[in-house]
Amino acid sequence: MHLHTESRRQRVAILGGGIPGLAAAYFLQQHGYDPVVFESERRGAAPCLEHEGFQVEKFAQCVTPRDQHLLSLLGELNLNGTMRWEQAHFGCLRAGRQYNLSSGPGWVRSTALFAAGRLRTDWASWLLGRRDDADYLNHVPVEPFLRAQFGERIFEKLWRPLLQAHFGDLYSRIPAEWFRGRLREGWFGESAKRGHLRGGSRELLEGLVSAVTLRGGVIRNNAWVQWILNEPHGVCLNVEGRTERFDAAVSTLALQRLREIAAGPLQEQVPMPQLVYQGLVSAVVITRQQIQRKFWNALDDSSIPFQVMTESTNLTPREWTRGRSVIHLSRYCRPASDLFMREDEEISSYALGGLREMFPGFDPRVVEACHVVREEYSRPVWPLGGVPSVQPSQVGTTRVYLCTDVQAYPHDRTWDTAIGQAKATAGELARSLAAMPKMRELAAAV
Ligand SMILES: Cc1cc2nc3c(=O)[nH]c(=O)nc-3n(C[C@H](O)[C@H](O)[C@H](O)COP(=O)(O)OP(=O)(O)OC[C@H]3O[C@@H](n4cnc5c(N)ncnc54)[C@H](O)[C@@H]3O)c2cc1C
Known part of the structure; x- marks a missing residue:
């Protein structure tokens, strides 16, 4: 047996081309790997809707001053100039009244x-x-x-x-x-500064795509990974009916989704088989008028089928959205639940009816659009016992590595935790792959 010593950059497949996947590609390049990102959406990960020439987040997003992984990545991508910080106010709407949750000093004022x-x-x-x-x-x-x-x-x-x-x-x-x-973290404490990127998540995604492709990384959109198989010296992926081999893979998918596409013994090795996810239904209402002044409200009203309302435009300059307000009315619920499966028209009418009920002065004629968005695996419902350390990110002894929402526990998955985890996973993959033989060397040796 003779081992070739030809030096070749190892190829790593990344499942999912959202912020976690592109960030993983970015950090893997720093370790000398060639990433290939597979994203199922036709034109790349799609966290935004377009309305009259501006981007509207499907799910209301903001940044906190503690988001150090994110802020330093924005600096590396030359994007932090487009961040705008404002004091955010939180409330609770109950029986036609709005209560403050962040009106004074101290942990919580209500x-x-x-x-x-x-x-x-x-x-x-x-x-x-x-x-x-x-x-x-x-x-x-x-x-x-x-x-x-x-x-x-x-x-x-x-x-x-x-x-x-x-x-x-x-x-x-x-x-x-x-x-x-x-x-x-100061939940609803006094210093609730929140930041917004002018171009939202689209801007961050585009910054990452340029940085990754400039250094030779490959991003394949419209590329649904149908199954993934761990092999002794690499990973085999089936993408849209074609199989391809890589030295390793990083999955950014929810664990349940990864388990669904994992083939052979890998399926058993994906951790936390009992983990339950909440889905999310959100009505995104775009109006010509501000509805109320707070950024975020818990909705404590059983006659409205939503439990959160954000008006993110209360934190951004009016010109960013050409004078429009963007309101998200959302509810976490299981994908099999009645609300999740209702027709869009019904959910829109609940949203507009809910706004009328909560704000008697609300005039439906100011509404320009109401979009309904759903996410099947939106948030893990943390189990009692917490999350057993999923570290190392490596799945068992396979060549599949995780960059997922559960690794953020006890924090929530945010852009910041996703970027921090992408960096950690890339480092871990580099260390453990360095100790394994390269796929092509082994093939040549046989
Ligand atoms: C309601 C809500 C509010 C939020 N608020 C904030 C906030 O205020 N601040 C903040 O920082 N974060 C917030 N987040 C979290 C933030 O949106 C996410 O961390 C970020 O978008 C990354 O999302 P993700 O981890 O779900 O991965 P995604 O970005 O969803 O990446 C997964 C990608 O994988 C693709 N995919 C799935 N299956 C396959 C397959 N088989 N083959 C190929 N591709 C596949 C999907 O199309 C998707 O693009 C919020 C999230 C929600 C739902």
Whole structure:
């Protein structure tokens, strides 16, 4: 047997051409790999809609000053000049009234609570934020824990609507540790600065595409990966009926989706088979008038089938959207649920009816468009026990690596955590692949 020593850059397939996939390609190039990105959407990942010449996010997005991975990548891509920062205000809409959730100093201020309730909220939040028993909090379901720590009234008025806004009706058994993480990040605290990129996620995607292709990376759109198989010395992918081999692969897909396309023993090795995902339905309403002044509202009203409302244009200059307001009304729900499967027209009429109910002065004639968007695997419902460390990103001893939403736990998946994970996964892949023989060398040796 004779090993060729011909030096060849190793090729890595990346499943998914959204921000995590393109960021993984970008960082893999820094380690000397040739990435090939496979994206199923016809013209590349499509997080935006177009309306009258401006981009509208399908799901309301913003950036926080803590998003250091994102901010440093924007710097490398020369994009941070297009970021605009504003003070964001949060609220809760209940029975025709809007309550403040971020009106004063301290962890949480809510005019929905009595003064005594506010004090208790601040005090219990401060204590919880200082606890250092993640193992214990990972095994305690959030609902009974918060009822005990804050009392029934504060839970019902404050935390339940906020939890529902994040997990739909599956909030009650997520680990208290997730909640503690949000408090530590200053959930609805006083310094709620939020940033927006002028061109939104489209701008970030395009910046990454240019950087990756400039250095010889390949991005294939309209390329649905039908199955993926781990082989002894590489990875085999079936893309639109054609098989191709790579030295390794990085998957940015939700674990459940990866499991669906994993062939052979790989399927069993994809971690967390019991993990449940929430889907998301969102009505994106574009109007000629501002509806209200807050950026984000929890909706605590069972007569409206949505649990969150954002008006992202309250944080951006009017000229960015040519004077239009962009409102997202959303609900996390299972893909098999009644709401998820309703016709677009019905969901649009719920959205406009809901706006009329919440804001009696709302005039439907100011509406220019209402789009309905759905996402099947929108958010993992964190299981009790938390997420067993999915580190290393490598799936078992295979050549498949993960850059997924679960690796962000106890944080939520954001652009920032996706970029941080893409960097970590690229580094890990480089270290472990360096210890493995190259696919072509082995083929030549046989
Ligand atoms: C309601 C909502 C609000 C959010 N708010 C914020 C926020 O305020 N700030 C923030 O930073 N982040 C926010 N996020 C998260 C942010 O949108 C995501 O982190 C980011 O878009 C990355 O998305 P993703 O991880 O789902 O991967 P995606 O970007 O969705 O990447 C996966 C890609 O894989 C493709 N694909 C799927 N299957 C296949 C296949 N078999 N073959 C090939 N390609 C395939 C898909 O088309 C998709 O483009 C929010 C998300 C939601 C849903």
